[in-house]
Amino acid sequence: MAGATLSGVPTTEAPLLLRAARREATPVTPVWLMRQAGRYLPEYRALRERHGFLELCRTPAAAAEVTLQPLRRFALDAAILFADILLIVEPLDLGLEFARGEGPLIHRPVRSAADVARLKPVDVESAVGSVFETVRLVRRELPPTVALVGFAGAPFTVASYLVEGGASREFLWTKRLMYEAPAAWHRLLEILADATATYLNGQIDAGAQAVQLFDSWVGALAPDDYRAYVLPHSRAVVRALRSGTPVIHFGTGTAALLPLMREAGGDVIGLDWRVDLDRAWEAVGHDVSVQGNLDPAALLARPALFRERVKAILARAGGRPGHIFNLGHGVHQTTPVEHVAALVDMVHELSAR
Numbered sequence: 001m002a003g004a005t006l007s008g009v010p011t012t013e014a015p016l017l018l019r020a021a022r023r024e025a026t027p028v029t030p031v032w033l034m035r036q037a038g039r040y041l042p043e044y045r046a047l048r049e050r051h052g053f054l055e056l057c058r059t060p061a062a063a064a065e066v067t068l069q070p071l072r073r074f075a076l077d078a079a080i081l082f083a084d085i086l087l088i089v090e091p092l093d094l095g096l097e098f099a100r101g102e103g104p105l106i107h108r109p110v111r112s113a114a115d116v117a118r119l120k121p122v123d124v125e126s127a128v129g130s131v132f133e134t135v136r137l138v139r140r141e142l143p144p145t146v147a148l149v150g151f152a153g154a155p156f157t158v159a160s161y162l163v164e165g166g167a168s169r170e171f172l173w174t175k176r177l178m179y180e181a182p183a184a185w186h187r188l189l190e191i192l193a194d195a196t197a198t199y200l201n202g203q204i205d206a207g208a209q210a211v212q213l214f215d216s217w218v219g220a221l222a223p224d225d226y227r228a229y230v231l232p233h234s235r236a237v238v239r240a241l242r243s244g245t246p247v248i249h250f251g252t253g254t255a256a257l258l259p260l261m262r263e264a265g266g267d268v269i270g271l272d273w274r275v276d277l278d279r280a281w282e283a284v285g286h287d288v289s290v291q292g293n294l295d296p297a298a299l300l301a302r303p304a305l306f307r308e309r310v311k312a313i314l315a316r317a318g319g320r321p322g323h324i325f326n327l328g329h330g331v332h333q334t335t336p337v338e339h340v341a342a343l344v345d346m347v348h349e350l351s352a353r
Protein backbone atom coordinates (compact mmCIF):
# COMPACT_ATOMS: atom_id res chain seq x y z
CA MET A 1 0.00 0.00 0.00
CA ALA A 2 1.33 3.41 -0.95
CA GLY A 3 2.67 5.44 1.92
CA ALA A 4 2.70 2.70 4.56
CA THR A 5 5.49 0.51 5.88
CA LEU A 6 5.04 -3.08 7.00
CA SER A 7 4.74 -1.92 10.60
CA GLY A 8 1.81 0.22 9.54
CA VAL A 9 3.58 3.47 10.35
CA PRO A 10 3.07 5.86 7.46
CA THR A 11 6.29 7.20 5.99
CA THR A 12 5.40 9.47 3.14
CA GLU A 13 1.91 10.74 3.92
CA ALA A 14 -0.25 10.99 0.81
CA PRO A 15 -2.23 14.24 0.39
CA LEU A 16 -5.32 14.32 2.64
CA LEU A 17 -7.63 14.44 -0.35
CA LEU A 18 -6.28 11.15 -1.71
CA ARG A 19 -6.55 9.51 1.68
CA ALA A 20 -10.15 10.66 2.07
CA ALA A 21 -10.90 9.44 -1.47
CA ARG A 22 -9.78 5.98 -0.27
CA ARG A 23 -11.87 6.38 2.88
CA GLU A 24 -8.84 6.49 5.15
CA ALA A 25 -9.11 8.51 8.36
CA THR A 26 -7.44 11.94 8.17
CA PRO A 27 -6.49 14.39 10.99
CA VAL A 28 -8.77 17.04 9.46
CA THR A 29 -11.33 16.99 6.66
CA PRO A 30 -9.66 17.96 3.38
CA VAL A 31 -11.16 20.96 1.60
CA TRP A 32 -10.96 22.43 -1.88
CA LEU A 33 -13.52 24.42 -3.88
CA MET A 34 -14.85 24.06 -7.37
CA ARG A 35 -13.98 27.26 -9.30
CA GLN A 36 -11.48 28.20 -6.62
CA ALA A 37 -9.51 29.81 -9.45
CA GLY A 38 -11.49 32.48 -11.24
CA ARG A 39 -13.14 35.85 -11.34
CA TYR A 40 -13.67 36.45 -7.60
CA LEU A 41 -9.84 36.71 -7.33
CA PRO A 42 -8.43 40.14 -8.28
CA GLU A 43 -5.20 38.52 -9.51
CA TYR A 44 -7.26 36.39 -11.94
CA ARG A 45 -9.16 39.44 -13.20
CA ALA A 46 -5.85 41.23 -13.74
CA LEU A 47 -4.60 38.41 -15.99
CA ARG A 48 -7.96 38.23 -17.77
CA GLU A 49 -7.74 41.91 -18.70
CA ARG A 50 -4.73 41.06 -20.83
CA HIS A 51 -5.69 37.61 -22.18
CA GLY A 52 -8.74 35.91 -23.65
CA PHE A 53 -10.20 33.00 -21.67
CA LEU A 54 -9.27 30.31 -24.21
CA GLU A 55 -5.82 31.85 -24.56
CA LEU A 56 -5.34 31.57 -20.76
CA CYS A 57 -6.50 27.96 -20.83
CA ARG A 58 -4.15 27.07 -23.67
CA THR A 59 -1.00 28.81 -22.46
CA PRO A 60 0.61 26.39 -19.98
CA ALA A 61 2.55 29.00 -17.99
CA ALA A 62 -0.54 31.23 -17.64
CA ALA A 63 -2.91 28.35 -16.85
CA ALA A 64 -0.45 27.01 -14.26
CA GLU A 65 -0.26 30.46 -12.68
CA VAL A 66 -4.08 30.70 -12.48
CA THR A 67 -4.26 27.18 -11.00
CA LEU A 68 -1.80 28.19 -8.28
CA GLN A 69 -3.34 31.61 -7.44
CA PRO A 70 -5.83 30.32 -4.85
CA LEU A 71 -3.15 28.08 -3.29
CA ARG A 72 -1.04 31.15 -2.54
CA ARG A 73 -3.86 32.65 -0.49
CA PHE A 74 -5.66 29.73 1.16
CA ALA A 75 -4.62 26.53 2.98
CA LEU A 76 -6.41 24.35 0.42
CA ASP A 77 -5.81 20.60 0.29
CA ALA A 78 -6.03 20.43 -3.49
CA ALA A 79 -5.46 22.48 -6.61
CA ILE A 80 -7.83 22.06 -9.53
CA LEU A 81 -6.31 22.39 -12.94
CA PHE A 82 -7.33 25.61 -14.69
CA ALA A 83 -8.93 24.64 -18.00
CA ASP A 84 -12.48 24.22 -19.28
CA ILE A 85 -14.74 21.27 -20.06
CA LEU A 86 -15.19 22.50 -23.62
CA LEU A 87 -11.52 22.65 -24.70
CA ILE A 88 -11.73 19.04 -25.82
CA VAL A 89 -14.42 19.81 -28.43
CA GLU A 90 -12.56 22.59 -30.21
CA PRO A 91 -11.30 20.27 -33.01
CA LEU A 92 -14.90 19.32 -33.82
CA ASP A 93 -14.97 22.70 -35.55
CA LEU A 94 -18.38 23.76 -34.26
CA GLY A 95 -17.41 27.39 -33.67
CA LEU A 96 -16.62 27.39 -29.93
CA GLU A 97 -16.41 30.87 -28.44
CA PHE A 98 -16.34 32.26 -24.91
CA ALA A 99 -18.23 35.51 -25.25
CA ARG A 100 -17.68 38.04 -22.49
CA GLY A 101 -20.35 37.76 -19.83
CA GLU A 102 -22.24 35.06 -21.73
CA GLY A 103 -20.33 31.87 -21.09
CA PRO A 104 -19.61 29.38 -23.86
CA LEU A 105 -21.24 29.56 -27.29
CA ILE A 106 -21.24 26.93 -30.02
CA HIS A 107 -22.02 28.68 -33.29
CA ARG A 108 -22.78 25.52 -35.29
CA PRO A 109 -24.70 23.28 -32.84
CA VAL A 110 -25.21 19.54 -33.38
CA ARG A 111 -28.97 19.09 -33.58
CA SER A 112 -29.71 16.21 -35.94
CA ALA A 113 -28.53 12.73 -36.87
CA ALA A 114 -26.94 14.26 -39.98
CA ASP A 115 -24.99 16.71 -37.81
CA VAL A 116 -23.71 13.83 -35.67
CA ALA A 117 -22.76 11.80 -38.76
CA ARG A 118 -20.48 14.62 -39.89
CA LEU A 119 -18.45 14.57 -36.65
CA LYS A 120 -14.98 13.09 -36.71
CA PRO A 121 -13.29 11.52 -33.69
CA VAL A 122 -11.46 14.13 -31.61
CA ASP A 123 -7.69 14.41 -32.01
CA VAL A 124 -7.05 14.72 -28.27
CA GLU A 125 -3.37 15.66 -28.47
CA SER A 126 -4.07 18.58 -30.77
CA ALA A 127 -7.07 19.69 -28.68
CA VAL A 128 -5.52 19.55 -25.24
CA GLY A 129 -1.82 18.73 -25.49
CA SER A 130 -1.13 22.12 -23.87
CA VAL A 131 -3.26 21.11 -20.87
CA PHE A 132 -0.97 18.14 -20.24
CA GLU A 133 1.94 20.59 -20.12
CA THR A 134 0.01 22.74 -17.61
CA VAL A 135 -0.45 19.67 -15.39
CA ARG A 136 3.31 19.02 -15.46
CA LEU A 137 4.10 22.65 -14.60
CA VAL A 138 1.61 22.77 -11.71
CA ARG A 139 2.69 19.46 -10.24
CA ARG A 140 6.27 20.69 -10.11
CA GLU A 141 5.23 23.73 -8.04
CA LEU A 142 2.85 22.08 -5.60
CA PRO A 143 4.01 20.81 -2.21
CA PRO A 144 3.60 17.03 -1.82
CA THR A 145 0.74 17.54 0.67
CA VAL A 146 -1.47 19.25 -1.91
CA ALA A 147 -3.20 17.05 -4.48
CA LEU A 148 -3.65 18.12 -8.09
CA VAL A 149 -7.15 17.41 -9.36
CA GLY A 150 -7.59 17.09 -13.11
CA PHE A 151 -11.03 17.14 -14.72
CA ALA A 152 -13.20 16.80 -17.75
CA GLY A 153 -16.86 17.28 -18.56
CA ALA A 154 -18.97 14.13 -18.54
CA PRO A 155 -20.39 13.11 -21.94
CA PHE A 156 -23.93 14.33 -21.20
CA THR A 157 -22.94 17.79 -19.97
CA VAL A 158 -20.50 18.38 -22.84
CA ALA A 159 -23.08 17.09 -25.36
CA SER A 160 -25.67 19.47 -23.91
CA TYR A 161 -23.48 22.47 -24.87
CA LEU A 162 -22.87 21.07 -28.36
CA VAL A 163 -26.56 20.48 -28.97
CA GLU A 164 -28.00 23.59 -27.29
CA GLY A 165 -25.29 25.90 -28.64
CA GLY A 166 -24.65 27.30 -25.18
CA ALA A 167 -26.11 27.31 -21.69
CA SER A 168 -29.69 26.12 -21.28
CA ARG A 169 -32.41 25.85 -18.66
CA GLU A 170 -34.61 23.15 -20.13
CA PHE A 171 -32.29 21.22 -22.47
CA LEU A 172 -35.05 20.83 -25.03
CA TRP A 173 -32.81 20.43 -28.11
CA THR A 174 -30.75 17.89 -26.19
CA LYS A 175 -33.75 15.84 -25.11
CA ARG A 176 -35.27 16.09 -28.57
CA LEU A 177 -32.15 14.55 -30.15
CA MET A 178 -32.00 11.91 -27.42
CA TYR A 179 -35.63 10.86 -27.86
CA GLU A 180 -35.98 11.28 -31.62
CA ALA A 181 -32.62 9.97 -32.82
CA PRO A 182 -31.29 7.64 -30.12
CA ALA A 183 -28.68 6.00 -32.37
CA ALA A 184 -27.20 9.41 -33.23
CA TRP A 185 -27.35 10.42 -29.57
CA HIS A 186 -25.43 7.31 -28.52
CA ARG A 187 -22.88 7.89 -31.29
CA LEU A 188 -22.35 11.47 -30.11
CA LEU A 189 -21.85 10.35 -26.51
CA GLU A 190 -19.47 7.59 -27.64
CA ILE A 191 -17.32 10.11 -29.49
CA LEU A 192 -17.24 12.31 -26.38
CA ALA A 193 -16.64 9.41 -23.98
CA ASP A 194 -13.67 8.16 -26.03
CA ALA A 195 -12.08 11.59 -26.20
CA THR A 196 -12.75 12.22 -22.51
CA ALA A 197 -11.14 8.98 -21.37
CA THR A 198 -8.03 9.69 -23.46
CA TYR A 199 -7.97 13.26 -22.14
CA LEU A 200 -8.22 12.20 -18.48
CA ASN A 201 -5.61 9.46 -18.88
CA GLY A 202 -3.32 12.08 -20.42
CA GLN A 203 -3.84 14.30 -17.37
CA ILE A 204 -3.12 11.35 -15.07
CA ASP A 205 0.05 10.49 -16.99
CA ALA A 206 1.14 14.13 -16.71
CA GLY A 207 0.68 14.15 -12.92
CA ALA A 208 -2.99 14.65 -11.97
CA GLN A 209 -3.52 12.61 -8.78
CA ALA A 210 -7.32 12.55 -8.88
CA VAL A 211 -9.77 13.45 -11.62
CA GLN A 212 -13.25 14.91 -11.44
CA LEU A 213 -15.91 14.17 -14.01
CA PHE A 214 -18.27 17.18 -14.15
CA ASP A 215 -21.80 16.18 -15.11
CA SER A 216 -23.04 19.58 -14.00
CA TRP A 217 -26.39 19.59 -15.81
CA VAL A 218 -27.39 15.94 -15.66
CA GLY A 219 -30.00 16.72 -12.99
CA ALA A 220 -32.26 17.79 -15.87
CA LEU A 221 -32.93 14.11 -16.63
CA ALA A 222 -35.46 11.61 -15.32
CA PRO A 223 -33.77 8.57 -13.74
CA ASP A 224 -34.95 6.26 -16.55
CA ASP A 225 -33.44 8.58 -19.15
CA TYR A 226 -30.17 8.79 -17.21
CA ARG A 227 -30.07 4.99 -17.11
CA ALA A 228 -30.77 4.56 -20.82
CA TYR A 229 -28.98 7.51 -22.42
CA VAL A 230 -26.17 8.58 -20.11
CA LEU A 231 -25.08 5.95 -17.61
CA PRO A 232 -23.40 3.59 -20.15
CA HIS A 233 -21.27 6.45 -21.49
CA SER A 234 -20.21 7.86 -18.12
CA ARG A 235 -19.41 4.31 -17.05
CA ALA A 236 -17.30 3.78 -20.19
CA VAL A 237 -15.22 6.84 -19.26
CA VAL A 238 -14.67 5.73 -15.67
CA ARG A 239 -13.79 2.16 -16.71
CA ALA A 240 -11.24 3.35 -19.26
CA LEU A 241 -9.25 5.33 -16.69
CA ARG A 242 -5.91 4.16 -15.31
CA SER A 243 -6.63 2.36 -12.08
CA GLY A 244 -5.30 3.77 -8.82
CA THR A 245 -6.30 7.38 -9.51
CA PRO A 246 -9.45 8.33 -7.60
CA VAL A 247 -12.37 9.53 -9.72
CA ILE A 248 -14.78 12.15 -8.34
CA HIS A 249 -18.16 11.97 -10.09
CA PHE A 250 -20.10 15.22 -9.69
CA GLY A 251 -23.42 16.62 -10.81
CA THR A 252 -26.06 19.08 -9.58
CA GLY A 253 -29.76 18.50 -9.04
CA THR A 254 -28.97 14.81 -8.72
CA ALA A 255 -30.95 13.80 -5.59
CA ALA A 256 -32.89 11.19 -7.58
CA LEU A 257 -29.89 10.11 -9.65
CA LEU A 258 -27.29 9.48 -6.95
CA PRO A 259 -27.54 5.67 -6.86
CA LEU A 260 -27.31 5.59 -10.66
CA MET A 261 -24.30 7.92 -10.73
CA ARG A 262 -22.68 5.63 -8.23
CA GLU A 263 -23.48 2.69 -10.51
CA ALA A 264 -21.86 4.54 -13.41
CA GLY A 265 -18.70 4.82 -11.33
CA GLY A 266 -16.43 6.92 -9.18
CA ASP A 267 -14.58 6.58 -5.90
CA VAL A 268 -16.11 9.83 -4.67
CA ILE A 269 -19.59 11.12 -5.43
CA GLY A 270 -19.89 14.91 -5.57
CA LEU A 271 -23.04 16.33 -3.94
CA ASP A 272 -24.74 19.66 -4.43
CA TRP A 273 -26.48 21.52 -1.57
CA ARG A 274 -29.99 20.37 -2.43
CA VAL A 275 -29.43 17.11 -0.55
CA ASP A 276 -28.62 16.37 3.10
CA LEU A 277 -25.12 14.95 3.09
CA ASP A 278 -25.90 12.07 5.48
CA ARG A 279 -28.94 10.89 3.51
CA ALA A 280 -27.12 11.26 0.21
CA TRP A 281 -24.17 9.24 1.56
CA GLU A 282 -26.61 6.52 2.58
CA ALA A 283 -28.12 6.60 -0.91
CA VAL A 284 -24.78 6.09 -2.67
CA GLY A 285 -23.48 3.67 -0.05
CA HIS A 286 -20.83 4.07 2.62
CA ASP A 287 -18.34 2.13 0.51
CA VAL A 288 -17.71 5.27 -1.58
CA SER A 289 -16.51 8.69 -0.43
CA VAL A 290 -18.57 11.85 -0.79
CA GLN A 291 -17.63 15.43 -1.59
CA GLY A 292 -19.61 18.53 -0.72
CA ASN A 293 -21.86 20.25 -0.12
CA LEU A 294 -22.10 23.86 1.05
CA ASP A 295 -24.35 26.14 -1.00
CA PRO A 296 -21.92 28.54 -2.77
CA ALA A 297 -24.36 31.35 -1.92
CA ALA A 298 -23.61 30.76 1.78
CA LEU A 299 -20.24 32.43 1.16
CA LEU A 300 -21.97 35.72 0.32
CA ALA A 301 -22.98 36.10 3.99
CA ARG A 302 -20.63 36.81 6.89
CA PRO A 303 -18.37 33.98 8.10
CA ALA A 304 -20.11 33.94 11.50
CA LEU A 305 -23.30 33.03 9.60
CA PHE A 306 -21.93 30.34 7.27
CA ARG A 307 -19.96 28.79 10.16
CA GLU A 308 -23.20 27.19 11.37
CA ARG A 309 -23.76 25.66 7.94
CA VAL A 310 -20.23 24.28 7.84
CA LYS A 311 -20.78 22.75 11.28
CA ALA A 312 -24.02 21.18 10.11
CA ILE A 313 -22.32 19.57 7.09
CA LEU A 314 -19.47 18.21 9.23
CA ALA A 315 -22.05 16.88 11.71
CA ARG A 316 -23.84 15.05 8.91
CA ALA A 317 -20.51 13.57 7.78
CA GLY A 318 -20.25 12.40 11.39
CA GLY A 319 -16.47 11.99 11.45
CA ARG A 320 -16.77 9.07 9.03
CA PRO A 321 -13.61 8.71 6.90
CA GLY A 322 -14.23 9.56 3.25
CA HIS A 323 -15.67 13.08 3.37
CA ILE A 324 -14.04 15.76 1.23
CA PHE A 325 -15.39 19.24 1.96
CA ASN A 326 -16.36 21.33 -1.05
CA LEU A 327 -19.11 23.63 -2.24
CA GLY A 328 -22.14 22.10 -3.92
CA HIS A 329 -21.10 23.92 -7.14
CA GLY A 330 -18.54 26.56 -8.10
CA VAL A 331 -17.53 29.72 -6.22
CA HIS A 332 -19.65 32.68 -7.42
CA GLN A 333 -17.71 35.58 -8.90
CA THR A 334 -19.20 38.00 -6.33
CA THR A 335 -17.80 36.02 -3.36
CA PRO A 336 -15.61 38.09 -1.00
CA VAL A 337 -12.08 36.70 -1.01
CA GLU A 338 -11.87 36.87 2.82
CA HIS A 339 -14.91 34.62 3.08
CA VAL A 340 -13.15 31.91 1.11
CA ALA A 341 -10.12 32.21 3.41
CA ALA A 342 -12.40 31.97 6.45
CA LEU A 343 -14.16 28.89 5.06
CA VAL A 344 -10.98 26.92 4.39
CA ASP A 345 -9.62 27.61 7.89
CA MET A 346 -13.00 26.88 9.44
CA VAL A 347 -13.25 23.44 7.86
CA HIS A 348 -9.83 22.48 9.18
CA GLU A 349 -10.51 23.94 12.63
CA LEU A 350 -13.97 22.44 13.10
CA SER A 351 -13.03 19.00 11.77
CA ALA A 352 -9.76 18.60 13.76
CA ARG A 353 -9.75 15.33 15.63
Ligand code: CP3
Binds near residue numbers: 034037053081082214
Ligand atom coordinates in the same frame (compact mmCIF):
# COMPACT_ATOMS: atom_id res chain seq x y z
O1 CP3 B 1 -11.09 26.53 -10.44
C1 CP3 B 1 -11.67 25.65 -11.13
O2 CP3 B 1 -12.66 25.01 -10.77
C2 CP3 B 1 -10.99 25.27 -12.44
C3 CP3 B 1 -11.48 25.92 -13.57
C4 CP3 B 1 -12.74 25.54 -14.29
C5 CP3 B 1 -13.30 26.41 -15.24
N1 CP3 B 1 -14.33 25.77 -15.87
C6 CP3 B 1 -12.82 27.76 -15.50
C7 CP3 B 1 -13.73 28.76 -16.07
C8 CP3 B 1 -13.50 24.36 -14.30
C9 CP3 B 1 -13.38 23.13 -13.43
C10 CP3 B 1 -14.50 24.53 -15.30
C11 CP3 B 1 -15.47 23.49 -15.65
C12 CP3 B 1 -16.67 23.88 -16.40
N2 CP3 B 1 -16.76 24.69 -17.47
C13 CP3 B 1 -17.95 23.36 -16.15
C14 CP3 B 1 -18.29 22.35 -15.10
C15 CP3 B 1 -18.29 22.99 -13.79
C16 CP3 B 1 -19.49 23.81 -13.52
O3 CP3 B 1 -19.28 24.99 -13.16
O4 CP3 B 1 -20.58 23.28 -13.62
C17 CP3 B 1 -18.83 23.94 -17.07
C18 CP3 B 1 -20.31 23.71 -17.15
C19 CP3 B 1 -18.05 24.77 -17.91
C20 CP3 B 1 -18.50 25.55 -19.08
C21 CP3 B 1 -18.31 26.98 -18.81
N3 CP3 B 1 -17.09 27.62 -18.89
C22 CP3 B 1 -19.28 27.91 -18.43
C23 CP3 B 1 -20.74 27.60 -18.21
C24 CP3 B 1 -18.63 29.15 -18.30
C25 CP3 B 1 -19.24 30.45 -18.01
C26 CP3 B 1 -19.61 30.43 -16.59
C27 CP3 B 1 -19.36 31.73 -15.95
O5 CP3 B 1 -19.16 31.66 -14.73
O6 CP3 B 1 -19.35 32.75 -16.64
C28 CP3 B 1 -17.27 28.94 -18.55
C29 CP3 B 1 -16.21 29.95 -18.48
C30 CP3 B 1 -15.23 29.77 -17.39
N4 CP3 B 1 -14.65 28.57 -17.08
C31 CP3 B 1 -14.68 30.78 -16.56
C32 CP3 B 1 -13.73 30.15 -15.73
C33 CP3 B 1 -12.83 30.81 -14.72
C34 CP3 B 1 -15.01 32.26 -16.62
C35 CP3 B 1 -14.36 32.76 -17.86
C36 CP3 B 1 -13.86 34.16 -17.77
O7 CP3 B 1 -12.83 34.41 -17.15
O8 CP3 B 1 -14.47 35.01 -18.43
